[in-house]
Amino acid sequence: MTDRVGPPLWLLAELTYRCPLQCPYCSNPLDLQAGARELNTEEWLRILTEARELGAAQLGFSGGEPLVRQDLEDLVSHARGLGFYTNLITSGVGLSRERVSALKDAGLDHIQISFQSTDEELSELISGSGKAHAQKVAMARAVKEAGYPMVLNFVLHRHNIDQVPEIIALAESLSADYLELANTQYHGWALQNRDSLMPSRQQIEAAETAVNEWRQANPGGMKLFFVVPDYFEERPNPCMNGWGSMFLTVTPEGRALPCHSAAALPIDFPDLRTESVSQAWYESPGFNHYRGEDWMQEPCRQCPERDRDFGGCRCQAFALTGDAAAADPVCTLSPHRALIDEALIRAGSHRQRPPSPLLFRTLANSKDLIASSGGL
Amino acid sequence: MKPGEIPRLHPHLRFQWEPAQEAYVLLYPEGMVKLNGSAGEILAVCNGERSVAEIIGLLTEKFPEAPDIETDIIDFLVTAHTNQWLVSD
Ligand code: SF4
Ligand code: SF4
Numbered sequence A: 001m002t003d004r005v006g007p008p009l010w011l012l013a014e015l016t017y018r019c020p021l022q023c024p025y026c027s028n029p030l031d032l033q034a035g036a037r038e039l040n041t042e043e044w045l046r047i048l049t050e051a052r053e054l055g056a057a058q059l060g061f062s063g064g065e066p067l068v069r070q071d072l073e074d075l076v077s078h079a080r081g082l083g084f085y086t087n088l089i090t091s092g093v094g095l096s097r098e099r100v101s102a103l104k105d106a107g108l109d110h111i112q113i114s115f116q117s118t119d120e121e122l123s124e125l126i127s128g129s130g131k132a133h134a135q136k137v138a139m140a141r142a143v144k145e146a147g148y149p150m151v152l153n154f155v156l157h158r159h160n161i162d163q164v165p166e167i168i169a170l171a172e173s174l175s176a177d178y179l180e181l182a183n184t185q186y187h188g189w190a191l192q193n194r195d196s197l198m199p200s201r202q203q204i205e206a207a208e209t210a211v212n213e214w215r216q217a218n219p220g221g222m223k224l225f226f227v228v229p230d231y232f233e234e235r236p237n238p239c240m241n242g243w244g245s246m247f248l249t250v251t252p253e254g255r256a257l258p259c260h261s262a263a264a265l266p267i268d269f270p271d272l273r274t275e276s277v278s279q280a281w282y283e284s285p286g287f288n289h290y291r292g293e294d295w296m297q298e299p300c301r302q303c304p305e306r307d308r309d310f311g312g313c314r315c316q317a318f319a320l321t322g323d324a325a326a327a328d329p330v331c332t333l334s335p336h337r338a339l340i341d342e343a344l345i346r347a348g349s350h351r352q353r354p355p356s357p358l359l360f361r362t363l364a365n366s367k368d369l370i371a372s373s374g375g376l
Numbered sequence B: 001m002k003p004g005e006i007p008r009l010h011p012h013l014r015f016q017w018e019p020a021q022e023a024y025v026l027l028y029p030e031g032m033v034k035l036n037g038s039a040g041e042i043l044a045v046c047n048g049e050r051s052v053a054e055i056i057g058l059l060t061e062k063f064p065e066a067p068d069i070e071t072d073i074i075d076f077l078v079t080a081h082t083n084q085w086l087v088s089d
Helices: A041-054 A072-082 A097-106 A120-127 A132-145 A161-173 A188-192 A201-217 A277-283 A314-321 A337-348 A363-372 B037-045 B052-062 B069-082
Strands: A010-014 A058-062 A085-090 A110-115 A150-156 A178-183 A223-227 A247-250 B014-018 B023-028 B031-034
Touching (some): A161 A201, B023 B037, B037 B069
Parallel strands (some): A010 A058, A150 A178
Antiparallel strands (some): B014 B023
C-alpha cells in the first residue's frame, strides 16, 4: 500500500495556539499547552521547503491566531518564493492596514477572515471580545481594497445559524468573493460544547433554503459554500479525502498530523524537529496507521461504499466509540449510530430546556480539563 | 467566443506547472484544480495578450495532428469563461 502513496498536496501550518479570542468550537486541542514550545522561524522555513519539494502546493497559515507570530511575513515570503499558494486564516484581531499591505508585499495570496456573527452582541458572547466584530468588518474592507480575493468564514451553530440571511447580506455588502458557512464539526472544544451548539434539523433546513434561494437569485455572484453537518447525514464524510492521502498538518510544536484533530488519537505522530517531512509522510507508523483498508473492521471491511468515504473520520470514531478503527458512528450502518441520534434528539428538544452554559476555549479551562482527565 | 477577444486569467487565480502532479494546476483560495493535458496547454497560452484567433493559430501549429482542434479550443474557452477561470473585456 505505502508504495502507492501520493505526495502531500495541502499543508496546514498551525503556527501557534495563542489567540486573543475564546470560541467554544475552536478546533485547537483541549490541551492548549501542547503548543507552548513553538517552532522557531528557521524550523518553519525548513519544513516549508521540504513540504514544497514533496509536492505540497496549497499552504494555510492558521492557529490559534497566526498574526501573533511576528515572523509571519518572513514565512509568507519564503513560501511564496517556493511556489506555494499562500492562505492566511485569521480572526482579523491583530490585523491592521499596514499589516495587510506588508503581507501583500511578502506575496500572500489570500486572507480569510472568520466571523462569529453579524452583530456585536452575539460576537462578544461567542468570542469573548466586545471589540472584535467592528475590527473584523474594518479589516474585511482593508483586505478587499488591497486586491486580495476575499473569503469570509462563519462557523455555524445553534446560536447564529438563524442569521444566515443576514450573514449573506453582510458578506455581499463587503463584496466578498466567497462565503463559507461552515457548520461546526464536533471535535475537541466543540465536542465538549456539543449540546449547547448543535442546531436542530429545522434550523439546518431553513439555512439551506436561504442559501439555495440566494444562489438562484444571484447566478454568477459570490460563491457560497454550505455543508450540512455530518450528524444530519446517513453517511460520513470522506475525511481528509483519505488518511494521509493529501493533507498534512503541522502543529505549533512541529508534530506532523494527517488532520488537525488527530493529536487526540492514541498514536505516536512524527516530530519534525527530528524527522524530515518526507520521513514523516512516507515512512512514519503514524501516517501509515490508517492508510489503505487493512485496518478496517466490520461493517466497513466488506462495505461496497468503503472507497467513497474510507469509513469516515478516525477522530470522530475514537472520540465517540473509544475505538479509532471503528466505523464513523455517523454511518447508519455503524452499530454506534445511536450515539449520534441521541445527540440529535437533544438538539431538537433544546427549546424546551434551559440552555447549558458554554465552555470557552481559555487556558484556564484547558488546564482544568487536562487535570480532571488525569492528562489526555 | 469572438476571434478578436483576448482572454486572460481571472486575477484571483494562479496557474502553474506542478512537477509532483505532472500537470498544470489552477490555484485559488483554499482550492486547486488539476488540469488535463489539453486544458493545461490552452491556458498556458492565454497570457492576456493573445486573441482567440492567435491562440487557435498557435496551438494548431504546435499540435498539427490533433483533429478538430479549433472546436476543442473554443469549447474549452467557453467553459473556462463559465467557470470564471478566464475573463475577457
Ligand atoms: S476558533 Fe476562535 S479561539 Fe480558536 S483560534 Fe480561531 S479565533 Fe481563536
Ligand atoms: S460501513 Fe463504513 S465504509 Fe460503509 S458507508 Fe459506513 S462508514 Fe462508510
